[in-house]
Amino acid sequence: MSRLSLFAFVLACTTACRPSPKPASPAAAVSEGATSPASGVPPRAASGEPARREAVETTVFHLHKFLQRIGVERDTYTRDGAGEIEAKASFGFQDRGSQVTLAASFRLGPDGMPRDYQAWGRTSRHSSIDERITQEPDGSFTHSRVGEAPVHAGAPAASVMASGYAPLLAQDLMLRAWVARGRPATMTLLPAATLTIETRGKHEHEVEGKRVTLEHVSVRGLVWGREDAWLDDAGKLVAVVTRDAEFDHFEAAREGFVALLPELVARAGADGAAWLSEVGQSALQGPAGVVALVGADLVDGTGRAPVRDAVVVYDGDKIVAAGPRASTPIPPGATTIDVSGSTIIPGLWDMHAHVQQVEQGAAYLAAGVTTVRDLGNILEFVTGIRDAIDAGAGLGPRILVSGIVDGDGPRALGTVRIKTREDIAPVLDRLKRAGCLEVKLYSSIAPSLVRAIAEAAHRRGMRVVGHVPEGMRVLEAIAAGYDGVSHVTFLFEPLFAPGEAAKLSREARGRRIADADFTKPPLAQVIRTFASKKVMLDDTLALFELLNHTADDNARREPGLAKLPRELQGLFDGSSPEQAALDGAIFDRFLALVGELHRAGVPIVAGTDISVPGHSLHRELELYVQAGISPMAAIQAATSVPARLMGLQAQVGTVEPGKRADLVIVKGDPIADIRAVRKVTRVVARGRMYDPSALWRIADFVP
Structure with a gap:
C-alpha cells in the first residue's frame, strides 16, 4: 500500500515485510x-x-x-x-x-x-x-x-x-x-x-x-x-x-x-x-440555512484553551459566530441543535492521501476528514473528482492536488516525467494549469535536476515536496529547495553511507535504526536543518505502525481494522512474530524522532498514505500524543498547521467567523483523551451536515 522509494522500501522491509516465496x-x-x-x-x-x-x-x-x-x-x-x-x-x-x-x-x-x-x-x-x-x-x-x-x-x-x-x-x-x-x-x-x-x-x-x-x-x-x-x-x-x-x-x-x-x-x-x-x-443530516450548534466544548484549532458550553453558528458554508454561549447570540430563525457532552473541532486534514476511488471520499468524511492533500494520482482522474466536489456535484472532502512527477528507469511511477532540463517548464506549466499547488517529486527523478525543478516551481508559486530521489540524501534535497518531505523513514537515511544499506543484513540495518541517537550526528543535524528551514514533514506514522507490528498487535492498536470491507480484510499482515521485537524497536525510534522534531519547531502534519481509510488519521493523532505532543498540538497538526502551510489559513483550518463551515462533532473531550477524535457523531463539510454512520455504510465499512 505504501508508495515508498527504494530507500524507504528497504527500511520498510527492514521493519516489516516478511519474505514471500x-x-x-x-x-x-x-x-x-x-x-x-x-x-x-x-x-x-x-x-x-x-x-x-x-x-x-x-x-x-x-x-x-x-x-x-x-x-x-x-x-x-x-x-x-x-x-x-x-x-x-x-x-x-x-x-x-x-x-x-x-x-x-x-x-x-x-x-x-x-x-x-x-x-x-x-x-x-x-x-x-x-x-x-x-x-x-x-x-x-x-x-x-x-x-x-x-x-x-x-x-x-x-x-x-x-x-x-x-x-x-x-x-x-x-x-x-x-x-x-x-x-x-x-x-x-x-x-x-x-x-x-x-x-x-x-x-x-x-x-x-x-x-x-x-x-x-x-x-x-x-x-x-x-x-x-x-x-x-x-x-x-x-x-x-x-x-x-x-x-x-x-x-x-x-x-x-x-x-x-x-x-x-x-x-x-x-x-x-x-x-x-x-x-x-441518504447521509445528509440536519437542516439547511442558519444552524446553531449549542452546548458543546469548542476546540477551535488556534491553540487557545477550549471554550466550555460554546455556540457555533454557520450559515450555508460560512461560520458566522463561535464562542461562549453566554456571549454569542443565536440569530433569530436559526435551527438550534443541542450537542451537549460533545466537542466541536475544525474539519480534519489528511496531508498524505491518494484518492484512487470515489468511496474514499465517503470514508474520509465519515472520519471527520474534510480536506485531503492528494500526493500522487492520475492527474485527469483526481482533478475530475476535485472539480466535481467543488462544484457540488460530488461527495467528499476538499482535494488539494500535488502533481506527482518522476524521472526515468525501471522504478519510475506514473506518466508525468521530467527526464531533462527541457522537460521542466512544460511539465510544471501543465501542473499549474491543472490547479496543482505542489510538485511531488518521486524516487527516480535525477538528483541533478532537483534544484532546477524547485526553482522553476517556486517561480510559479508551487511548493516542492515528496520522496528523496535515489542517489540523493535528505539534507541535499532540502538544500536543493524541498519544502516538505514525505515519510519519516527518509530522515534515517544519513545513518548509512551511500550504498551501505544494501550491503548490510536486514538485522544490521534495523539495529542501527533502533539504536539511533538523536543528540549526535548525523540525526542531530537532520533535526537542526528541518527546524531552521521550517521544512514540513508528513511522517505517515500510522502506516509504519501497521507494517512494524504483528497482525494481532495491529488489531489491538487500530480498531478500524475490524470495520474494513470484506475486500480489504487481511490487507495488513504486519511483521512476523520472529521479527516483531526488532521491528517494534525500530518503530519506537520513528515515533521518538517525530516527537523530537515537533519540540524543535518542525512543522509536523498528519498524513496516512491511505492505510486504513479514515481511521488511520485518528491513529496518527493518537501516535503524536504517544510521542509527547500535546493533544491540542496533535489536533492542530491535522487542522490549522496544514491550512497555514498550504496558504489557506484565511479560509479554513480553525473555527472562527468567516471561515468555511468544516466542523467535526465528537463525543467526549479529545483534549483529555485524544481517542475521542474517533467518536464522530456529526460532520459538517461546506456547511452540509452528514451522518457518519450512513457515510461508513456507503463506503462498505462497518459503522
Whole structure:
C-alpha cells in the first residue's frame, strides 16, 4: 500500500515485510504438468479430461498502472472432446523494480458454468495469492486458500469465481456470464460474496479511425468499492479501470483498445463522483440555512484553551459566530441543535492521501476528514473528482492536488516525467494549469535536476515536496529547495553511507535504526536543518505502525481494522512474530524522532498514505500524543498547521467567523483523551451536515 522509494522500501522491509516465496513464472505455472501450490496436484490432471484439446480463443490484455504500461496478460481458451473449456491466464508486470506474476486456470462445463478455478502467485509487490475452488460431486463447491480452513458453499445458479482485480481472465468470464444470464442485478462470488453489477450506459468511441460502441458497467464486491469495465457488442471484456492490491490505480485494455484508456479513466472518475453524490443524499443530516450548534466544548484549532458550553453558528458554508454561549447570540430563525457532552473541532486534514476511488471520499468524511492533500494520482482522474466536489456535484472532502512527477528507469511511477532540463517548464506549466499547488517529486527523478525543478516551481508559486530521489540524501534535497518531505523513514537515511544499506543484513540495518541517537550526528543535524528551514514533514506514522507490528498487535492498536470491507480484510499482515521485537524497536525510534522534531519547531502534519481509510488519521493523532505532543498540538497538526502551510489559513483550518463551515462533532473531550477524535457523531463539510454512520455504510465499512 505504501508508495515508498527504494530507500524507504528497504527500511520498510527492514521493519516489516516478511519474505514471500517467489512464485513460478505464469508461463511455467500454467504449462502442462505444472503443480498448483494450493492443491499439490497438476492443475488439470485430477479432472480426467481427454488429452486432445482444440484452441478456441486467445486474448491479450495490456496492463497499466497510473496509465503507464507495465505488463501483459495472455489468456487462452481450449475445448476438449466433451465440450469442456479450459481457460488459462498468464499475468505479469514490473512495478518499481519488482516483478509481479500470477497464474490462473478455469474449467468450464459445456453449459459455460464454472467447475474449477485456481490461482497462485503475486497480486502486488507486497501481497500473494494461492487458492482453489473445486466443484464437488454433489454440485457444491469447496474453497481452499493457503493458511485458511476450507469453506464449503452451495451452487447458486448465478455464481462466478474470481480473486479480486487479477487476473483479467476472471473478470472477462464473470462479465460474459453476466451477459449470458440476462444481466442480473447481483451474482454470487463463490464462496459467499455478492457482486452487484449495473450498466452505466453505452457510448461511442473512436478506435483506430473507426467508431465502436462499448457498454460501460460498474461492479461492486470484487474489489473495495466500484470497479469500471467496458464490454464490446459480444459481451467480452475490453477494458477495466480499477485498483490493485496496493490501492494504486490499475488499468487494463484488450489489444487494439489501449489508446482509449485515458478517456475511460476520466469517464470512470466523473461517473463515480456522480454516483457517490446520488447515494450520498441518504447521509445528509440536519437542516439547511442558519444552524446553531449549542452546548458543546469548542476546540477551535488556534491553540487557545477550549471554550466550555460554546455556540457555533454557520450559515450555508460560512461560520458566522463561535464562542461562549453566554456571549454569542443565536440569530433569530436559526435551527438550534443541542450537542451537549460533545466537542466541536475544525474539519480534519489528511496531508498524505491518494484518492484512487470515489468511496474514499465517503470514508474520509465519515472520519471527520474534510480536506485531503492528494500526493500522487492520475492527474485527469483526481482533478475530475476535485472539480466535481467543488462544484457540488460530488461527495467528499476538499482535494488539494500535488502533481506527482518522476524521472526515468525501471522504478519510475506514473506518466508525468521530467527526464531533462527541457522537460521542466512544460511539465510544471501543465501542473499549474491543472490547479496543482505542489510538485511531488518521486524516487527516480535525477538528483541533478532537483534544484532546477524547485526553482522553476517556486517561480510559479508551487511548493516542492515528496520522496528523496535515489542517489540523493535528505539534507541535499532540502538544500536543493524541498519544502516538505514525505515519510519519516527518509530522515534515517544519513545513518548509512551511500550504498551501505544494501550491503548490510536486514538485522544490521534495523539495529542501527533502533539504536539511533538523536543528540549526535548525523540525526542531530537532520533535526537542526528541518527546524531552521521550517521544512514540513508528513511522517505517515500510522502506516509504519501497521507494517512494524504483528497482525494481532495491529488489531489491538487500530480498531478500524475490524470495520474494513470484506475486500480489504487481511490487507495488513504486519511483521512476523520472529521479527516483531526488532521491528517494534525500530518503530519506537520513528515515533521518538517525530516527537523530537515537533519540540524543535518542525512543522509536523498528519498524513496516512491511505492505510486504513479514515481511521488511520485518528491513529496518527493518537501516535503524536504517544510521542509527547500535546493533544491540542496533535489536533492542530491535522487542522490549522496544514491550512497555514498550504496558504489557506484565511479560509479554513480553525473555527472562527468567516471561515468555511468544516466542523467535526465528537463525543467526549479529545483534549483529555485524544481517542475521542474517533467518536464522530456529526460532520459538517461546506456547511452540509452528514451522518457518519450512513457515510461508513456507503463506503462498505462497518459503522
